Amino acid sequence: MPSPHAFAVLLGTSHLSLIPGLSGAGKTPEDTWKTPARDAAFVAGNSPYPSCLTVAAVTKAMCTLTGTTPHFFNAGHAGHLPVPAQVLSHNPAGDPREGPSVTDAEIIVQNSAEIGGALAENYQTLWLGECIPGGTTHALCIIRALGIRGRVSSSDLKKTGPAKEAVWEAVLNRSPCVCNLRGTALLRETGDPVMAAAFGLILGFPGNIVLCGGTQMLAVAALAGDTKGRVSCAMTDLVWQDAEADVPFIAETAGIPVTVSPVPSRFVQSPSPSRACIREVKEGFGAGGALAMARRCGFSESEIEAALATVIQQE
Numbered sequence: 155m156p157s158p159h160a161f162a163v164l165l166g167t168s169h170l171s172l173i174p175g176l177s178g179a180g181k182t183p184e185d186t187w188k189t190p191a192r193d194a195a196f197v198a199g200n201s202p203y204p205s206c207l208t209v210a211a212v213t214k215a216m217c218t219l220t221g222t223t224p225h226f227f228n229a230g231h232a233g234h235l236p237v238p239a240q241v242l243s244h245n246p247a248g249d250p251r252e253g254p255s256v257t258d259a260e261i262i263v264q265n266s267a268e269i270g271g272a273l274a275e276n277y278q279t280l281w282l283g284e285c286i287p288g289g290t291t292h293a294l295c296i297i298r299a300l301g302i303r304g305r306v307s308s309s310d311l312k313k314t315g316p317a318k319e320a321v322w323e324a325v326l327n328r329s330p331c332v333c334n335l336r337g338t339a340l341l342r343e344t345g346d347p348v349m350a351a352a353f354g355l356i357l358g359f360p361g362n363i364v365l366c367g368g369t370q371m372l373a374v375a376a377l378a379g380d381t382k383g384r385v386s387c388a389m390t391d392l393v394w395q396d397a398e399a400d401v402p403f404i405a406e407t408a409g410i411p412v413t414v415s416p417v418p419s420r421f422v423q424s425p426s427p428s429r430a431c432i433r434e435v436k437e438g439f440g441a442g443g444a445l446a447m448a449r450r451c452g453f454s455e456s457e458i459e460a461a462l463a464t465v466i467q468q469e
Contacts, residue, residue, distance in 0.1 A: 160277035168247035171288030179287035186287035216444035230347025266354025283440020304400035366443020376408035389442035
């Protein structure tokens, strides 16, 4: 009898996050390439606890609470990963302004579909998170090519919308026919390897899939099209309510059902030290999905709050 839940995280890197001002998922643009490995090590239990509640801490706490061991996949991560991770691609996303950003998209999708089929032998529902700095810009390019308007979210406190739109305009100038592409062909042109892996998993996993994340996962869901109700999204209330983005509009336009997962108010209201941390990043590493999974498993709000408190150094 298959287990009810599998929680997986796709880890990748993109050359877009190296562009100053485009991603806030690191101390510097170069540091963004270390974020997926750093967060994976923490979730796997191999690094010190943070001083405030990060999105990775949310995922770690909920996986611990539910007794779920996360599966990690290397989907275009450049460099060493300190956790066991099945390799889907070693190639980071390229800059889509200069050429196709996922040249091995077909291989990633095919291999991911096969893995999806294998996971279905042991699990009924697949909760799928991601970590790829720069991914929201690739997501913007995907939804624009699909004809969807709306601003995408960002972990950067500065307004990154104009810079992201400039990337899309450059993609359109380079490849005027990009809006005619769909599926793997569109992923190859302007997506990222994490989205390619998620797309392949949707094709191969016949059960229910919950895409855990904001606009990046909404882009994948929109790309997948009609999945007969198998695919939904789950994200934190912080990214759903982001005033600098149009997440509900994108979800509605794409026709994707969304579970909005509130982060307990204790960690987002003053004087909590976590307030600035979690409100800035809002979503990532499957945090919203991890919260939704814990609630679906029947854990109370007090149990969830207590579990979150155990993975940080204070509060």
